[in-house]
Amino acid sequence: MARKPSAADAPLRLDNQICFAVYSAAHAFNRVYKPLLDRLGLTYPQYLVMLVLWERDDVPVKEIGEKLFLDSGTLTPLLKRLEAAHLVKRTRSSEDERQVLIALTPQGHALREKARSVPQSILAATDCSVPELVAMKDEIVALRDRLNAVIGD
C-alpha cells in the first residue's frame, strides 16, 4: 500500500543528508584529480602522502597516519607501492626499531615540481573564488573535527 510523503520521512531522504553531499563530493574530487595525477603516476591517496612528505621528510608511518587519518592497514601497502615506484624509501628507525621512517628519494623530491600545477587546475575546476573555498574548507574541517571528537568515546 502506497504511502503519502510525510514530514517524518524527510530525515531519511537522500537529498537531505549532508553526509551524502560530502561522500559524493569526495568522489567528484577524485574523478577530477584522476587525469591530473595519472600524469604523475599517483593515485589520490598516494598524492596525499606525497604532500605530507613534501612538507616534512623522513617521517614515521604513524605520523603520516595521524595527519591523513589513516592506519597502517591502509598505509603499509600504499607505501610499498610508492617504494616500488622509487618515490620513497622505507627504513627502520635506529633509535626505535618499531618505527619505519619514510624518506623521499631524489625522484620523490623531483615530482614536487611536476605537482605544482595541480592545485591550480583543481581550483579552476571548482569554479569558485579562493576566499569562498577557504571559508568552505574551514567549515568542513570544523565539522570533521567535531565528528572525530565523537569517535573517541
Added chain:
Amino acid sequence: MARKPSAADAPLRLDNQICFAVYSAAHAFNRVYKPLLDRLGLTYPQYLVMLVLWERDDVPVKEIGEKLFLDSGTLTPLLKRLEAAHLVKRTRSSEDERQVLIALTPQGHALREKARSVPQSILAATDCSVPELVAMKDEIVALRDRLNAVIGD
C-alpha cells in the same frame, strides 16, 4: 639543502586543500555511521542504496547508479550482498531484458523503521544546528555539481 617556507608552497600544503577537508570529513562520517549501521547489518554505501529504495522501489541498477554517482562495477556486487542478506530482490525487467530491477523484500521495507533513528544520531554527532547543516550541504552539493560538470568534457 633546507628551503625556507615560501608563499609558492602554500597551494601544495595539505591544510590548504579543500579536497582533503572533504576527503577526511567523508571518512569521519563513515566512522560515526559505522556503529549505528552495524546494528542494521549495513555498510554506509549499502545504507545509501537502501535510502534510494525506501524512496522508490523496483528501480533499475542504472537509476540507483545515477542517484549515487556509482557504476555497475560497484553496485553489482553490493546489490548481490544485499540480496544475500534478504533485503532486496534482483529481477530482469520483462520490458527490457538488459535492465535488472531492484525491489525491496518485506525485510528490506521493515528495516526502514529501524533506520529512522539514524539521522537524529548523526545530527547529534555533528554538534551543529539544522540550518547550519542545510547551508553547508547546499554549498557542498553545488561544489560537487560544478566538479561533475567538468568531468563530462
Added chain:
DNA sequence: CGACATTCAATTGCGAACAATTAAATGTGA
C-alpha cells in the same frame, strides 16, 4: 632485574570504487 602492558608496523580478510572489457538486448538506418 623481570613480568607485564603498551606501542608500532605488518598481515589477513572483507567491502567498496573504478577502469576496462565482455556479452546480451535493444535501437537505428540502409
Added chain:
DNA sequence: TCACATTTAATTGTTCGCAATTGAATGTCG
C-alpha cells in the same frame, strides 16, 4: 531484413579503507 551502434549489467584486476590479529620492540612497575 540485416549490419551496425548503443545501452545495460556483469566481470576482472588494481587500489583503497578498516577491523582484527600478530609479532617484535619498548616502556613501566614491583
